[in-house]
Amino acid sequence: MKRITGIGGIFFKCKDPKALKEWYKTHLGINVNEYGATFDWKDMAETNAKGSLTWSPSPETTKYFEPSTREFMINYTVDNLEALVEELKKENVEILDEIAVYDFGKFIHVLDPEGNKIELWEPM
DSSP states (O other): OOOEEEEEEEEEEESOHHHHHHHHHHHHOOOOOSSOEEEEEEOSSSTTOEEEEEEEEEETTOOTTTTOOSSEEEEEEESOHHHHHHHHHHTTOEEOSOOEEETTEEEEEEEOTTOOEEEEEEEO
16 A cells, blocks of 8 residues: 655744745745645656645644644645554554544644654545
8 A cells, every 4th residue: 555645735833924924925936825835746757646735834832733842744645544544553653633524635643753743634
């Protein structure tokens, strides 16, 4: 079973998300929105495969990365979240929550051995 298929997002804490997004927009030309920015991509190996990467500064006070104490969280894309979760359970990976389903995909969070919270996402 293929596990991780790509990076779906990079989330990080900062002092002033609004000001930081404006700086990136002004100086580096990133087209920002209220969440950060979305970068669309095309898989060169598979001519029809497309995806996106979310870049998202968050307030330094966010609790979303907990229980991790890190300043960042990475979102990885997967093909089959349910099957992967079953494998991770067998491998004693710490799973933090249940699979959540939204219009844009399925999500779950796990911890790596160093306590980094990881978001797994199966896009719709």
